[in-house]
Amino acid sequence: MFTMRLATAADIPGVAALIRSRSTWLEERGMPTWRDSADNLAAQAENSHGGMWVLEEDASRIVGCTTVQDQTPPWGWTPEELAEPAHYLFTTVTDPAYRDQKPGTLIALWAVDHAAREGKEWVRRGCMFPGLVRYYETQGFALLHEVQRTHNRIYLMARRAERLSELDALFKDPTGTLADRI
Template identity: 40%
Template structure:
């Protein structure tokens, strides 16, 4: 997966955002302006939204909620840029529970895709001005 993420970061058409700590990258996420058509309906895809994918954080900072803080930044960024929704998907049951129960995401549906059971989640874009993290798009 690291090779895939590195390839995305180097691709000019894939908007990867990084979370920095000092002068090092400690997390990243990819924000797409289109949600996958196999996971979201045409009506949902017509709504202004960001699709958050490929989010990872440095395991050296476990238990500091960097992924959660990065997701809050995305919710704020989406609201500031005129989006109504932030969407994401995962096939990892523990992440579904964490996103739903800790981060407040709502499960929309499950779909089988490429041999995996993918869970679609969404949250309304919301201003969170005190999220207090620094990011940079690359």
């Protein structure tokens, strides 16, 4: 069983290992990686304000993570969009060994449902690669803006937050209350 929970400082080694595993997978395919910043990215787990969530298997192995912010970065979005309550996802990383179980999609669907439960209207995210745009579109995100930032082109995407009733059975804990379990 998978569980989605807030990360803690104790998760830093597991998140760093996850990022290095994904980096190896990306390097084998000639793609840019996070290897040089793995420790800095993993350190987000100890942010006392929360924000990094981990997807964990059987309370023993981290198989994915994402960072959730309550504020959308101000660049690239219209003033009207920035005024709408939204969660912004970034630094989503999954273990390639779990690819068949689609942990990235599980995280995205959890984020859509989680945002709705928190009264947000949108889940937003950005990426730098057209291949990721196509992948996020399969999760129901739509490309809204393309922005040139220094040396990178950023693709800004969004999906309306909504309760996903098909996930209810996957998210219920033994007490019958909604929990962040997948």
